[in-house]
Amino acid sequence: MTFSRSKLLPEALIIIGLALLMSIAWFNNLTDQGTNIFHLDNMLSMKLLQNTQFGQGLIWRAWPEGWGAPVLKTIIVVQAIVALSLWRTAISYLRCLSTSSTSAATPRRLANHALSLFGGLWLFFLCGGLWFGYWMHKGPIQNVHMMLVLITLAALIFINLPENQADSVD
Template sequence: MTTDTKGHRSRDTTGLGTGLVLPQALVLGGMAAWLTLIMINNITDSGTNIHLIGQVLSMEAMADNPNQGQGLLGRALSADLAAPALYGVIGYQAVASALLWWATVAHLRLAFGRGDGTRATLFGNLALSALAGLALMFLVGGLWFGYWITFGPVQQVHFTLLLVAVGGLVLVNLPRGRTTA
C-alpha cells in the first residue's frame, strides 16, 4: 500500500497497472520468437535467401522483361553481394532479436512486481524500434531495386512487419497507471 499526496491509501500496481503488461510481454515475446526463427532460418537455409537477394540486387527479372523497370536497371548490383548482404541482415536480426527478448524479460519481471515500468517501456521501445528499422531497411532498400515490380508479396510482408512494430510501440507505451483500492 502507498499513500498519495492527499493522504489516500492505494494499492501500488505500477507493475500490472491496467493489466497491459502481460499483453505487452506476449507481443514482445512473440515478435522475439518470430524474428529469432527467421534468423535461424536465414542461417540454416542461407542458399535460398542468397539466391533471392541476388535476384533483387541484380534486378535480373526486370532485365529480362523489356516492359518493366527498365529505367531502374542502372541501380543493379552484382549478385555476388547477396551473401554479404544476407550476413549483414542476419547480424541485424540477431541484435534486434536479443533486444526483443530483453524487453520481454523486462515486462515479465514487471508483471511479477520485480521490475521497473520505465525501464520496461524503454527496452520495449528500443526493441520495437529495431524491428521497425529492419522493416524500413527492407522497404527502402527493396524500393531502390524496384522489388515491388517482381516481388510484390515480399513487399507486403515488410509493410506488415512495419505495422506490427508500430502497433507494438503503441501497446508498449500505453500508460500503466496506479489503481486505487
C-alpha cells in the first residue's frame, strides 16, 4: 500500500504537542487541587452571581457548595484517559515514521479517536461553564476552553485532509 509520508511528521508533532498539553493540564489539576476546587466551587455554586444584577435568572441552577472536589476528581480521571489516548496515538505515529512499510491508517484512526476525546472534554467544559454562567466572571477561562475546541477542530481537519498522491511513497 502506498501513502504520503509528507504529512506524518506534522501530524505526529500536533498529537505529541496536544498530549503534552493535556498531560500538563492533568498534572496541574492533580498537584494544585486547592486552586481548582476553589474555582469549581465558585462556578458550581454561582457564588459570584449572587450579589450582582447579572445572571439572576440563572441562580436556580446553582449547586450546593462542596461539589468542587468530587467534580475535580472526575475531571482528573477523564484528563488522564484523554492524555493516555493522545500518547498512545503519538507512539503509533512514531512507529509509523520509523517503519517504511507501515500504513498511516492506524495512527490517523487513533488520532481521530484521541482528538474526539480531547475536543469533547473542552466542549463539555464550555457547555458546563455556560450553564453556570462562568462567562460573566470567568471570561479568560471560557476563552481558553474555546481556543482548545478550535485547536481540536484545526487538528482534526489537518489530519483528515486527503493526501497528495504526488508525494506517495512506492
